[in-house]
Amino acid sequence: MQPLxxxxxxxxxxxxxxxxxxxxxxxxxxxTTTKEGLGKQLFADWRYQEDGAPKREFALNRAxxxxxxxxxxxxxxxxxxxxxxxxxxLLDYGFRAVISTxxxxxxxxxxxxxxFLPIVVDEAxxxxxxxxxxxxxxxxxxxxxxxxxxxASIAFGIEPFARHCLLNGLDEFGYLRSKLxxxxxxxxxxx
Amino acid sequence: xxxxxLFDKVWSAHEVVAxxxxxxxxxxxxxxxxxxxxxxxxxxxxxxxxxPVRRPDRTLATMDHSTPxxxxxxxxxxxxxxxxxxxxxxxxxQNAAEFGIExxxxxxxxxxxxHIIGPELGLTQPGMTIVCGDSxxxxxxxxxxxxxxxxxxxxxxxxATQALLQRKPKSLAINIEGxxxxxxxxxxxxxxxxxxxxxxxxxxxxxxxxxxxVRALSMHERMTVCNMSxxxxxxxxxxxxxxxxxxxxxxxxxxxxxxxxxxxxARWRTFxxxxxxxxxxxxxxxxxxxxxxxxxxxxxxxxxxxxAAIPDKKGDEVFDKAMRYMGFHGGEGMLGKxxxxxxxxxxxxxxxEDLQAAARILKxxxxxxxxxLLIVPGSQQIKRQAEASGLADIFQAAGADWRESGCSMxxxxxxDTVSAGEYSVSTSNRNFEGRQGKGARTLLASPLTAAASAVxxxxxxxxxxx
Numbered sequence: 001m002q003p004l005x006x007x008x009x010x011x012x013x014x015x016x017x018x019x020x021x022x023x024x025x026x027x028x029x030x031x032t033t034t035k036e037g038l039g040k041q042l043f044a045d046w047r048y049q050e051d052g053a054p055k056r057e058f059a060l061n062r063a064x065x066x067x068x069x070x071x072x073x074x075x076x077x078x079x080x081x082x083x084x085x086x087x088x089x090l091l092d093y094g095f096r097a098v099i100s101t102x103x104x105x106x107x108x109x110x111x112x113x114x115x116f117l118p119i120v121v122d123e124a125x126x127x128x129x130x131x132x133x134x135x136x137x138x139x140x141x142x143x144x145x146x147x148x149x150x151x152a153s154i155a156f157g158i159e160p161f162a163r164h165c166l167l168n169g170l171d172e173f174g175y176l177r178s179k180l181x182x183x184x185x186x187x188x189x190x191x
Numbered sequence: 192x193x194x195x196x197l198f199d200k201v202w203s204a205h206e207v208v209a210x211x212x213x214x215x216x217x218x219x220x221x222x223x224x225x226x227x228x229x230x231x232x233x234x235x236x237x238x239x240x241x242x243p244v245r246r247p248d249r250t251l252a253t254m255d256h257s258t259p260x261x262x263x264x265x266x267x268x269x270x271x272x273x274x275x276x277x278x279x280x281x282x283x284x285q286n287a288a289e290f291g292i293e294x295x296x297x298x299x300x301x302x303x304x305x306h307i308i309g310p311e312l313g314l315t316q317p318g319m320t321i322v323c324g325d326s327x328x329x330x331x332x333x334x335x336x337x338x339x340x341x342x343x344x345x346x347x348x349x350x351a352t353q354a355l356l357q358r359k360p361k362s363l364a365i366n367i368e369g370x371x372x373x374x375x376x377x378x379x380x381x382x383x384x385x386x387x388x389x390x391x392x393x394x395x396x397x398x399x400x401x402x403x404x405v406r407a408l409s410m411h412e413r414m415t416v417c418n419m420s421x422x423x424x425x426x427x428x429x430x431x432x433x434x435x436x437x438x439x440x441x442x443x444x445x446x447x448x449x450x451x452x453x454x455x456x457a458r459w460r461t462f463x464x465x466x467x468x469x470x471x472x473x474x475x476x477x478x479x480x481x482x483x484x485x486x487x488x489x490x491x492x493x494x495x496x497x498x499a500a501i502p503d504k505k506g507d508e509v510f511d512k513a514m515r516y517m518g519f520h521g522g523e524g525m526l527g528k529x530x531x532x533x534x535x536x537x538x539x540x541x542x543x544e545d546l547q548a549a550a551r552i553l554k555x556x557x558x559x560x561x562x563x564l565l566i567v568p569g570s571q572q573i574k575r576q577a578e579a580s581g582l583a584d585i586f587q588a589a590g591a592d593w594r595e596s597g598c599s600m601x602x603x604x605x606x607d608t609v610s611a612g613e614y615s616v617s618t619s620n621r622n623f624e625g626r627q628g629k630g631a632r633t634l635l636a637s638p639l640t641a642a643a644s645a646v647x648x649x650x651x652x653x654x655x656x657x
């Protein structure tokens with residue numbers, strides 16, 4: 001994995017609360033056997049009309065959304081199904097981070113394992129972000145600070161081990177495999 | 192020694208390496224359940240690293256999510272209708288063979304929904320850690336196991352190491368006192384709990400359902416309750432094992448036998464929260480106040496007693512969006528609203544007892560004209576039991592569509608879908624937009640309410656037909 005230290009980008013806002021992983025990637029696309037190419041199906045049912053044409057009013061279809069790497073969403077983003085396809089679809093589309101007041105547990109874990117930052121902020125910051133789509137943000141994973149165009153700098157938290165892995169481009173799997181001797185001893189002690 | 196919760200006990204018994212400020216715990220996994228949808232990329236990861244599945248003996252695979260429920264497609268006289276699903280099924284077969292994993296394939300009499308077959312086989316046991324690439328893994332918590340859904344990367348981690356990196360969640364006690372009223376089911380109870388604490392009320396927590404109402408529940412009812420823990424955002428849901436649990440497991444094909452049983456039962460008895468054990472938070476629920484419940488919106492927290500009026504939150508953006516999607520209005524009642532489809536099945540309500548409940552309503556009655564009642568047993572074993580005990584005859588005489596087992600219309604991956612704009616009363620677990628098919632409108636309810644609505648052709652209170 002590439003080290004991830006900083007994301008500087010404009011935002012796209014999808015203000016709905018409780019955005020579930022069925023919306024992020026509907027189940028009919030889960031028949032894939034790879035991780036690639038899910039970006040075009042991201043938010044498919046909110047993004048496209050029946051005939052496949054983009055719905056003009058949806059945030060991702062506006063011209064100013066092009067190239068944005070940060071998604072700002074309402075409370076409880078990523079709830080529902082454990083499908084990691086949700087994180088893969090967001091990444092494949094080009095997003096690198098989501099900011100919300102609350103992010104569902106399984107999605108958060110899946111996101112971090114793929115180098116996608118789930119960032120939880122306080123209500124006031126979230127409100128500002130929701131009201132300012134397209135704001136240019138700086139996310140500094142090293143300093144754990146989010147800087148708004150107003151100059152305001154907000155601290156955020158990321159699970160320390162995941163942060164360490166992301167900053168150094170390490171895979172959590174390598175660490176887990178290094179614990180195989182302990183795992184074998186645990187098994188031996190139990191049997 | 193300090194008093195510990197059930198969750199504390201199961202967690203600490205599986206901690207290979209304890210967590211520190213800088214590193215998560217290494218948590219041992221006793222049982223890894225596998226299905227065709229969330230594993231292909233994990234097998235690819237093993238291949239890329241040249242690694243085997245470390246403990247095939249702790250791994251069991253089935254096929255449920257994308258599999259057809261039409262007998263001709265299952266048993267081969269007709270090809271699987273959905274091409275991509277057929278490919279996924281074949282890939283599961285290849286991967287299971289290549290990595291030496293036991294697979295209950297398409298024609299296997301033991302095949303079924305992954306969360307139905309674990310308990311059915313007696314593989315799901317108290318005090319275990321159980322994971323699966325599926326959020327409804329919480330179902331197995333009904334046995335006092337710590338069971339939770341994981342993503343595909345973690346599926347790969349478990350394949351390769353039989354362990355996971357995990358931070359310990361907090362604990363939330365759901366204290367449920369009193370008795371459920373006649374016509375009110377475990378499904379209504381869990382919907383009421385989600386309505387009370389909200390769809391993120393359990394985030395970051397493992398729930399323990401406790402109290403006299405929980406002790407009075409059968410195993411299938413406990414599974415229904417624990418199954419939907421994830422719908423409150425919880426990491427897992429657990430119920431302490433007791434005589435009901437042991438009675439259920441006794442004699443199951445893969446439960447311990449003879450001497451082993453005695454030792455296992457003695458150990459299982461230690462998995463309960465100690466008196467005075469501290470939870471990080473707690474909630475009180477009164478079982479006798481729970482009514483038959485139905486959802487009116489687009490997440491399971493948008494739920495109300497079936498005879499009530501939809502709360503009027505006009506002006507609330509999320510509420511308004513849900514009402515537009517559902518074609519409902521705040522302030523109106525739900526009873527008598529027409530339905531197009533009724534689905535009875537899923538890991539929430541696809542067990543034999545759920546089918547028996549539906550049959551209580553359907554016996555000697557007919558499905559209303561124009562309504563499609565789809566009944567999908569949770570496993571092939573349940574299908575056989577339902578056929579041997581006459582339930583299937585009752586369903587078919589009523590005009591229901593009786594199928595092979597699978598997840599089916601809970602998520603519509605296999606082509607069993609609800610059409611855009613149609614209303615579906617469903618015993619499944621999620622009423623998200625498009626969950627049962629693009630544009631489908633899902634109303635979650637119990638098997639009793641679903642069956643009553645199928646008979647009436649409109650949303651109905653099952654107590655009128657019991």
